Amino acid sequence: MTSTLPGKVRPEESPYDVTSDLGRLRLARAGLLACMQFPTIAIALALVSGGNGFVAPNTGVSRKTALNQSLRNLIINEKPRSVSSGSTPPAAIPEIPLPPAPATPSESTLSKDEVRSLFELWNQALATGDSRIVASRYIEKPCLLPTVSDVPRTDYDSVKDYFDSFLLKEPQGTILEGEIYTGDGWAVDAGIYEFTMGATGDKVKARYSFNYVQENGIWKIQHHHSSVMPEEIAMGKPITEDEVRGLFSLWNNALATLDPKKVADRYSKTGVLLPTVSDTPRTDYASIEDYFTNFLKLKPQGEILESHVTIGKNWCEDVGIYEFSMGATGKKVKGRYTFVY
Structure with a gap:
């Protein structure tokens, strides 16, 4: 009797002998490899039939021997390296590597909490007092329809220009109520907010x-x-005396x-300015701008020393005495004033 080690093939035994457990295991592995290599069953059958078929009629070869030989030819012929017809195929079939897992797609839909946090980022940008940081929260070609300007802002420079003035009020916003909608690559937050002007x-x-959106x-x-x-506009909500004096602060800013x-x-489109250091009344935008082109070279900052406020329906008036400190020269100048709003 010839002894063999486990997994070894006796010379007279085919490595794909379907009558043995080891042969059936190799056959299963070979079938898996063949299925991976051939896109259709028809190709596999064609190759098998090309290897003398499962049964060789009139040759005297047994069905078992013919089947083993056909399977042997199929595996040998599909090896990446050429093997002669008389060579013995290796006993082990290489393991078939699994394909790599697909990459996880980037997150393109936000939760409602994440959408609301985007407002907080914008609000924190306001708190810096830096219009550049606020403008950077907008995409390259945005559309900003601001609260206190008639001009749409559609690029970085115009958005920054708006916040140059607005940030002088030291605004901080709080959302009072809002609705959030999300989709693939977009989100909307709409509602009512309130600003406190520091x-x-x-x-x-x-x-x-x-x-x-993502940019x-x-x-x-x-x-x-x-x-x-x-509704507050339609109802003509009355202005308070403190709010009237606050309008001077906007001008001073x-x-x-x-x-x-x-x-x-x-100034309004039909505004009239009777300036301190010019005899010429200024009655349109261009002439008002011309006056302040020279006056601002003194770097003036005003302070109201005495104020008398009068309020009517859709108009108000602030009359009194103010004093300017000229940053360019250090001088202080007092003057009488009248503002009609």
Whole structure:
């Protein structure tokens, strides 16, 4: 009797002998490899039939021997290296590696909490007082319809320009109520917020909508619409004396920018300016801007020393005495004033 080690093949035994346990195991593994290599069963059958078939008629070869030989030819012929017909195939079939797992797609849909946190990022940018940081929260080509400007802002420079003035009020926002909608690659947050102006203590409510999209992998503001509450406008909500004096602060803050356009923006289209150091009345935007082009070279900052406020329906007046400190020269100048709003 010839002894064999486990897993070894006796010379007279085919490695794919279907009558032995080891042969059946090799056959199963070979079948798996063949299925991986041939796209259709028809190709596999064609190759098998090309290897003299499962039964060789009139040759005197047994069915068992023919089957083993056909399977042997199939495996040998499909090896990556050439093997002669008389060579003995290796006993072990190489393991078939699994394909790599697909990469996880990037997150493109936000939760409602994540959408609301985008407002907090914008609000924190306001708190820095830096218009560049606020403008960077918007995409490259945004649409900002601001609360206190008639001009849509559609690029970085115009968005920054708006916040140059708005940030002088030291605003901080709080969402009072809002609805959030999300989709694949976009989100909307719309509702009512309220700003507290640190410079004056005033509180202002407004309607808002933020449309967010991803730009270079970062969620930013695509569209921002902010408008005052329409019912308060329709009802002609009366202004208080403190709010009237707050209008002087807005004008004074515009002086601090040293930009004559921002000062001229504080005047109505039919405004009249009788200036301190010019004999010429200024009655349109261009002439008002011209006056402040020279006056701002003194770097003036004003302070009201005495004020008398009168309030009527849709108008108000502040009359009194103010004093300017000229940053360029250090001089102080007192003057009488009248503002009609």
